[in-house]
Amino acid sequence: MVERRCVRGGARRLVRGLVAAALAAGVAVAPSGCGGRDDGVVRVGFSQFVAAGSWRAANTASVRAALAPAAGFELTFSDEEQRQEGQVEDLRRFIAADVDVIALSPVVQDGWDEVLLEARDAGIPVVLVDRGITTDLPGAYATRVGADFRSEGERAGRWVREHAPGARVFELQGTLGSGAQTGRQQGFDAVAGDQVVGAATGGFTRAGGRDVTAAALEAWPDVDLVFAHNDDMALGAVEAVRAAGRRPGVDVRVVSVDGTREALRALAAGDLEHVVECDPAFGEQLAGVLRRVAAGERVPDRVVVPGREFDRTVTAAEIDARTY
Numbered sequence: 243m244v245e246r247r248c249v250r251g252g253a254r255r256l257v258r259g260l261v262a263a264a265l266a267a268g269v270a271v272a273p274s275g276c277g278g279r280d281d282g283v284v285r286v287g288f289s290q291f292v293a294a295g296s297w298r299a300a301n302t303a304s305v306r307a308a309l310a311p312a313a314g315f316e317l318t319f320s321d322e323e324q325r326q327e328g329q330v331e332d333l334r335r336f337i338a339a340d341v342d343v344i345a346l347s348p349v350v351q352d353g354w355d356e357v358l359l360e361a362r363d364a365g366i367p368v369v370l371v372d373r374g375i376t377t378d379l380p381g382a383y384a385t386r387v388g389a390d391f392r393s394e395g396e397r398a399g400r401w402v403r404e405h406a407p408g409a410r411v412f413e414l415q416g417t418l419g420s421g422a423q424t425g426r427q428q429g430f431d432a433v434a435g436d437q438v439v440g441a442a443t444g445g446f447t448r449a450g451g452r453d454v455t456a457a458a459l460e461a462w463p464d465v466d467l468v469f470a471h472n473d474d475m476a477l478g479a480v481e482a483v484r485a486a487g488r489r490p491g492v493d494v495r496v497v498s499v500d501g502t503r504e505a506l507r508a509l510a511a512g513d514l515e516h517v518v519e520c521d522p523a524f525g526e527q528l529a530g531v532l533r534r535v536a537a538g539e540r541v542p543d544r545v546v547v548p549g550r551e552f553d554r555t556v557t558a559a560e561i562d563a564r565t566y
Contacts, residue, residue, distance in 0.1 A: 393431025
């Protein structure tokens with residue numbers, strides 16, 4: 243039987259104790275000083291909060307491809323369909339399986355301290371993927387790899403302030419309490435919050451965006467711009483605008499975040515007005531961070547995935563280049 247760790251028995255327990263103490267002190271260090279196990283494979287447990295939706299599916303595909311066996315990884319993947327309790331169970335399974343590093347894309351920001359303390363005490367570092375968390379636990383996670391959600395909201399707000407300063411805005415929010423929802427709301431409201439007449443969550447789904455926008459157009463008939471926290475909801479909002487007998491892009495403009503191929507097509511067709519990109523294809527960037535964390539190297543507290551902005555001048559080549 244091949245020993246999976248570089249140290250064994252009591253030595254392994256000693257290393258884990260030292261690592262837990264270091265993490266509690268805020269020192270970036272991982273449990274193994276030799277880059278994982280003696281076979282060179284980095285074992286990763288990844289809890290994705292949901293795999294549905296075009297953006298999330300593309301993110302999952304990118305991560306799976308980058309963490310393939312050929313790249314030196316052994317990936318245990320779980321999709322918990324937006325259940326925090328399921329993700330907590332995932333992390334405990336990963337801890338019991340003695341993985342080298344845990345990757346977590348959290349469904350909401352709060353409520354992780356207990357299980358993250360268990361991971362810290364076990365000497366297993368955690369890397370946040372895409373979304374962040376709120377915690378007072380020292381050493382709760384090594385870093386977060388993902389977009390700057392507040393900046394995305396600010397950029398959308400600046401476009402509205404510049405191009406539609408008199409618009410009455412309905413804010414179509416994502417899953418309440420998620421990092422993407424709070425960050426994009428805070429950013430947008432900091433720039434154009436005085437234009438928001440109403441807000442509600444569509445849960446980041448197309449159906450949610452359609453149903454909530456339909457209700458909003460009845461509650462606030464003078465709404466003439468929708469800011470959607472993601473493209474799926476934005477496309478649902480376009481459907482609701484049409485169903486209400488109004489013209490998307492003319493009577494009601496829609497601004498969104500993500501940059502999926504379908505959204506860029508809608509942008510080129512005039513159904514959407516402006517799209518702030520949130521690139522999901524950062525698997526290779528994540529893989530590099532996970533290798534460093536598993537090897538005990540210091541990493542920045544935050545690794546930001548950059549994004550562009552698109553308007554109706556988007557080209558066919560840019561649309562065809564989308565991988566999601």
